[in-house]
Amino acid sequence: MTGHPIRRGLWLGVAALILGGVIGAGEPLTFDAPACIGDGLREGGPCPVAYQIAGIGCHGDGPGILISIFISEVGFAFSSEDEALPVRLQVERVRGVDPSRVRRLLGENRTLGEIKEEIEGEDGAYSYRGNLRLGRAPYLLDRLNVTLEGGTTTLEADLMVPAGGWGAIPSPGSGPEMVGKLTVEILQQNGSEISVGSLLVFSGPYAGSYAVILDPSIGAGVGMEGCPLAGITSGWGLAPGGPGWDPVAAARSSVGGPFSHLGPRRPDPLDLILLDLGLSPSSPGLFGGPGWGCGPAMVGGGLDRPLPPALGI
């Protein structure tokens, strides 16, 4: 697939201008978060957002929290035809609870305190669950696997949709249908964090392959106070559609978060304008993702690496 040269040039120009804006607006972000090795997933790097939210590792190891946010990120999926779709990824870390045991406790008319004590006393294993929204299509994540290697956390998962579709009551014995694969690497460098990966959708309205760039979507809603990591890096490095363009490589060569210095959710006038243009941006829109940023610390932009040559600036 090859993109139109003019369009490609425009992409490059926009990327350059955006990066330029980030350079002009931002201050390098310093980061002194402690290393987070609580459950062995991350070592040697700054404490990732999810861990701070969840209180895992970095904030003491008290009684196991049943459900916590492990990853909550928003970003974009780029197809090889220079199309961009908003993406939202959420992964929860969940402590296993046996529903039948809970029902037994409920049936014994235990008090809440007693039930809580029983559950906290269980040696429930942790697992991950999550969901992803691509454009306007939601997917559940299944067979979610999180691994750490060399400071890079890798998340792999199958994309699932319910049998019969969302909202349908399935016939007995039917299960969710696998419709895609997701792989995301959370990279850390010099105190910055960016998630890049690939997304393959086998069927449905968004069938295709995509490069994915994600940025921590941190806001007050997920309990962050200082936002030490959010929006540090999430560059584009766009040269889509050109000969030999590798979207994943382009994503990885990116620097500077073009939208990372945007503040928390605000009304999205751009969406309205785009609607007027007939472009139907999907909610929450390009800049509308809540939790983008949380103050001046977000302005950093992580420009601690040279600009990619592909940008030509």
Next chain:
Amino acid sequence: MIGRDLRDRPGRWGSAGGSFPLIALLILLALAPASGRDEAVAGGGSEAGSAFGSILLDAYIDDGGRALIVGYLKADSLDDLAFLAGSEVEYDEDLGELYALSDALTSIRDGVTTLEFEADGWWEECHLAFYLPKEATPSAVTASEGLEVSVVEEEGSLVVEVIGYDLDGAEVSIDYLL
């Protein structure tokens, strides 16, 4: 690869053709005032925080309709959360961890059990999982706008899973027979 027949799908943008330069300009315009806003938000904090919340809960329901609700909840106040009405609640505000024991989440009429979950407020993230008894046969599942519902059988339970983002309130209603 994505065929051209898919180009008009909702939510897709980037193939705007002649509109692209205008979009690019709009992007830059949108970026321009961001720094000033960030500073204002950082100074107060609450300006940004008051409108957001996250609700990630599992609800385990027994045959009698009694429910244990556990999970992660970040909200300005629990007072507006109808699903907690009449419940015994333990809430760790720092961790956002909620335990609630409720007899009021379900009602039975003409042999049909109805589970009604209602949480007003703006929810940035919403993920609810209702673990109904395995014998439950759902007859109707409805959810408020923006929520997507999945019904699956899991070991020992019928699980109604609900997900959504950026919601102005979250309501779920499940009718089922036992």
